[in-house]
Amino acid sequence: MISQQIKSAIRDIPDFPKAGIIFKDITPILKDPLLCGYIVDAFVEKLKSTRIDAVAGIESRGFLFGLTLATRLGVPFVPVRKAGKLPFSIKQKAYSLEYGTAIIELHTDAFEPGQHILIHDDLLATGGTAFAASELIQEMGGIVAGFSFVVGLGFLNGKERLTPVSDNVLILAEY
Numbered sequence: 001m002i003s004q005q006i007k008s009a010i011r012d013i014p015d016f017p018k019a020g021i022i023f024k025d026i027t028p029i030l031k032d033p034l035l036c037g038y039i040v041d042a043f044v045e046k047l048k049s050t051r052i053d054a055v056a057g058i059e060s061r062g063f064l065f066g067l068t069l070a071t072r073l074g075v076p077f078v079p080v081r082k083a084g085k086l087p088f089s090i091k092q093k094a095y096s097l098e099y100g101t102a103i104i105e106l107h108t109d110a111f112e113p114g115q116h117i118l119i120h121d122d123l124l125a126t127g128g129t130a131f132a133a134s135e136l137i138q139e140m141g142g143i144v145a146g147f148s149f150v151v152g153l154g155f156l157n158g159k160e161r162l163t164p165v166s167d168n169v170l171i172l173a174e175y
Contacts, residue, residue, distance in 0.1 A: 002042045006035070006150060009028045009029045010173075039065060050168060053076075053112075054111045054115055055069050055075060055078065055120055056119050058130065059080060059104075065150060080104050080133050084105075102132075111142055112141075123152070124153065124162075126156050134165045144165050145166065145168065154174050
């Protein structure tokens, strides 16, 4: 049921950010506070048997449900930011994208070594950013508790990229 509600709310934007891509725009979901609540409820229910000590939300749309999810789980929220956005001591991870490279960062005191970290983002495509976040978390001594996404584009095989890190990959609505 939640899958269909999410898919009904999502807007397709053709040729964004470049020709040939159909962008799955989740912003219409944000206009529906009841649906937003259902999404967080679904995550909480599906994650209830998973040890989670913190939720790491990937910039920027991973912040939207990531913070609310962390709050509902009663754990800290850890922002995974693009390079140059965090003001304190940081650890970085460079990674490849289909069109170049990028860098993500975490504060060095974001979590304690040995803590179980759930990585959250709005959408799973190729899995590159989520995988880089998992590598960074592991390099800092964290344990990846799993991954959670509102939407997944199954035809891009992102889930397959993430399952060697954790077989706990939760996607509420898959295309």
